[in-house]
Amino acid sequence: xxxxxxxxxxxxxxxxxxxxxxxxxxxxxxxxxxxxxxxxxxxxxxxxxxxxxxxxxxxxxxxxxxxxxxxxxxxxxxxxxxxxxxxxxxxxxxxxxxxxxxxxxxxxxxxxxxxxxxxxxxxxxxxxxxxxxxxxxxxxxxxxxxxxxxxxxxxxxxxxxxxxxxxxxxxxxxxxxxxxxxxxxxxxxxxxxxxxxxxxxxxxxxxxxxxxxxxxxxxxxxxxxxxxxxxxxxxxxxxxxxxxxxxxxxxxxxxxxxxxxxxxxxxxxxxxxxxxxxxxxxxxxxxxxxxxxxxxxxxxxxxxxxxxxxxxxxxxxxxxxxxxxxxxxxxxxxxxxxxxxxxxxxxxxxxxxxxxxxxxxxxxxxxxxxxxxxxxxxxxxxxxxxxxxxx
Amino acid sequence: xxxxxxxxxxxxxxxxxxxxxxxxxxxxxxxxxxxxxxxxxxxxxxxxxxxxxxxxxxxxxxxxxxxxxxxxxxxxxxxxxxxxxxxxxxxxxxxxxxxxxxxxxxxxxxxxxxx
Numbered sequence: 001x002x003x004x005x006x007x008x009x010x011x012x013x014x015x016x017x018x019x020x021x022x023x024x025x026x027x028x029x030x031x032x033x034x035x036x037x038x039x040x041x042x043x044x045x046x047x048x049x050x051x052x053x054x055x056x057x058x059x060x061x062x063x064x065x066x067x068x069x070x071x072x073x074x075x076x077x078x079x080x081x082x083x084x085x086x087x088x089x090x091x092x093x094x095x096x097x098x099x100x101x102x103x104x105x106x107x108x109x110x111x112x113x114x115x116x117x118x119x120x121x122x123x124x125x126x127x128x129x130x131x132x133x134x135x136x137x138x139x140x141x142x143x144x145x146x147x148x149x150x151x152x153x154x155x156x157x158x159x160x161x162x163x164x165x166x167x168x169x170x171x172x173x174x175x176x177x178x179x180x181x182x183x184x185x186x187x188x189x190x191x192x193x194x195x196x197x198x199x200x201x202x203x204x205x206x207x208x209x210x211x212x213x214x215x216x217x218x219x220x221x222x223x224x225x226x227x228x229x230x231x232x233x234x235x236x237x238x239x240x241x242x243x244x245x246x247x248x249x250x251x252x253x254x255x256x257x258x259x260x261x262x263x264x265x266x267x268x269x270x271x272x273x274x275x276x277x278x279x280x281x282x283x284x285x286x287x288x289x290x291x292x293x294x295x296x297x298x299x300x301x302x303x304x305x306x307x308x309x310x311x312x313x314x315x316x317x318x319x320x321x322x323x324x325x326x327x328x329x330x331x332x333x334x335x336x337x338x339x340x341x342x343x344x345x346x347x348x349x350x351x352x353x354x355x356x357x358x359x360x361x362x363x364x365x366x367x368x369x370x371x372x373x374x375x376x377x378x379x380x381x382x383x384x385x386x387x388x389x390x391x
Numbered sequence: 392x393x394x395x396x397x398x399x400x401x402x403x404x405x406x407x408x409x410x411x412x413x414x415x416x417x418x419x420x421x422x423x424x425x426x427x428x429x430x431x432x433x434x435x436x437x438x439x440x441x442x443x444x445x446x447x448x449x450x451x452x453x454x455x456x457x458x459x460x461x462x463x464x465x466x467x468x469x470x471x472x473x474x475x476x477x478x479x480x481x482x483x484x485x486x487x488x489x490x491x492x493x494x495x496x497x498x499x500x501x502x503x504x505x506x
Contacts, residue, residue, distance in 0.1 A: 098474055145498050146392040148473035156475075 001114060002086035004046045005149055011093065011111055012139040017050035018042070087112065088203050089150045091196065095164045096147050103138045104163070105170050110135055113171075113192045123174060123189065157207070165213050165269060168196045172217050176224075177375070190221050208260040212270030215260065218253035219276035222246040233384070234377045238285035250280045268303040271296055290319035307339050315348055323352040343374040347382065354389060363389050393428065393470050393499040394477040398484060400464040401491030406432075413485040421469065426480055432465040461493075474498070 005014040021042050029035075094108040106124065109115045115123075121131035141147070152160045175189025197214045204210050226240040257273040275296045282288040297313035311333055318326020330349050334340050350365035366386050370379065421427035441452040455462075467484060471477040474496070481487070481494045 096474075098478075145496075146394075146471075146473045146477075148475055152475060 001111065002088075002090040003043050004050060005086065005090055005111075007043075007047050007050075010050070011090070011142055011149070012136075013050045014046070015111065015139075017046040020049045021046035085151070085203070087199060091164055091167075091200070092151055092160060093142060093147060093149050095160075095167045096142075097160070097163055098145060098147055099138055099141060103134050104167050105174070106131060107135060107138050108167050108196075109171065109189075109192070111139075112196065115192075123186070161204075161207065161209070164200070165209060168193050168200070168213065169217075169269075171196070172220075176220060187224070190217075190224065193217055194221060208263045208265045209267040209269050211256050211260040212267060212273045215253040215256035215273035216269055216276055218249045218256070219273060219280045222249035222253065222280055228377070232377070233380045236381075237279060242284070245280065250277075253277065254281055266299070268300060271300045271303070275300070288319070290316050294320050307333050307336065307342075308344075311345055311348060315352075318352050318355075323355045327352045327356070341372055343369040343372040343378070345369075346372070347374075347378075350385070359389050392473065392477075392501060393468065394474075394481075395497045395499060396467040396469060396477070396481045396484065397463050397495040397497065398465045398467070398486050399461050399493045399495065400486050401489055401493070404464065404486065404489045404492060410485055417483050417485060420483070421467070421480060424480075426469045426471050426476070427467075428470050429468040430466060433463060436462045 001014060001018045004018055005011050007014075024045055025038070025042060029038075090112050091108065094111055095104050099107070106120050109120050109123070110117065117132045117135060118128045120135075121128040124131065171189055172193035175186040175191075175193065194214070194217050197210070197217050201207075201210045201214045222245050223237070223240060225246065226242070226244040227235060229235050253273065254277045257270060257277050260270050261274065275293055278289050278293050278296070294313055294316035297309060297316055301309050301313065311330060314326045314329035314333070316326075317329060318324075327349065330345065330352065334345055334349065339345060346365045346369035350362045350369065353359075353362035353365055363386055366382050366389075370382050370386075373379075374382065418427065418430070436455045439453075439455045441454065441456045443450045443452070464486065467481070469477055469480055471480065477496050477498075481496055484494060486492050487494055
């Protein structure tokens with residue numbers, strides 16, 4: 001898909017053409033036999049179909065321009081490029097800052113990961129025609145505004161790369177902790193995000209933040225097998241069966257974060273990965289190095305001065321020094337009206353209150369979290385905690 | 392591709408003679424890079440006349456078609472390879488530095504036959 005996009009210069013036409021080529025393969029290969037290089041066959045067939053369509057529609061001037069590009073402009077020969085390079089260009093295009101932030105994740109899922117529109121509509125819990133319309137509008141903007149299909153020059157990476165990493169991270173979190181729907185994990189989105197991050201890291205091995213993202217995703221994803229119990233309910237990190245964690249992913253992630261931090265160009269993804277490594281490499285919950293985690297969150301605040309990071313630091317401080325100093329930080333945060341609408345803050349407060357033996361206050365805090373309508377898996381967890389504390 | 396960069400100077404913008412060399416420098420840089428096609432500064436919107444056609448007769452109205460707070464103060468017409476290049480050049484237009492200023496980048500429809 002990425003290669004065909006580069007060859008014909010139009011994401012929308014390429015997408016249709018790839019679909020037609022796959023349909024042709026299904027129709028022809030069983031009788032005519034599978035070609036020696038199936039990948040090349042698909043790209044070639046899709047390219048022909050795309051160019052046919054562009055010629056048919058060549059009265060539409062921008063498509064004419066795209067067809068011209070294919071016929072070859074001797075002044076600017078396009079570099080050959082590998083399939084991976086093409087995919088990277090496509091990621092940068094889908095995450096372009098001139099596109100609405102809300103459409104970048106769906107567009108990446110559609111054009112880079114190849115999810116169907118109905119699958120993406122299900123992820124974002126919108127009707128399929130609504131999602132289809134959003135995607136069409138985004139692809140039209142790419143074409144009409146002349147958003148280039150290429151990896152931007154390195155001097156623009158500080159701003160452009162951050163957007164790409166953010167989209168990959170959002171694809172992962174949407175799988176790891178879905179904001180919509182009843183299911184608590186969407187494995188396929190986690191897998192896609194890890195794959196994309198790996199592709200990016202292979203192509204940009206000298207960017208420590210890219211390596212940091214791969215490490216963060218691996219270290220977080222490694223806990224997936226233990227995050228839900230048999231009833232599909234969330235299990236607290238401290239209560240998870242660590243033998244069910246994927247220790248291959250943990251070893252790989254921990255090695256990556258260590259290597260990238262040695263470059264002395266830290267950033268938010270590397271720091272989050274280092275925090276995830278503290279959790280994932282601790283043999284038991286009791287052996288977690290909370291002091292180190294509190295320090296890392298303190299560093300992270302310099303890059304992401306958000307209340308969420310501060311709340312996480314409070315929890316780490318509570319674990320390292322006792323619940324009381326942690327509670328002081330959380331109560332300062334809770335004074336903010338907007339932040340008091342965040343269920344996680346009340347869950348964290350409730351936990352510290354319970355550990356201080358202030359059980360009625362803890363139950364109140366859990367009830368407050370429930371009243372803010374957290375996702376369903378978390379709702380089940382909170383209800384269970386209230387039951388435990390009141391019995 | 393051709394891009395029309397519409398310059399919205401913001402409410403407090405006052406043109407200053409000492410900015411003229413900056414504009415000249417940008418003009419020169421754009422010309423040397425081969426992206427410059429045209430540019431201009433507009434008289435205030437109070438100088439506007441709106442013309443419509445009613446029953447075959449032209450009808451003139453004093454003032455702009457739509458009264459809006461943000462007014463276009465000028466434009467640059469650029470010929471760039473892609474949006475990224477247009478954004479880079481638009482960001483060099485000196486007016487963008489004044490408070491509340493913004494530049495709208497509108498791609499032009501490319502008609503066939505010019506390749």
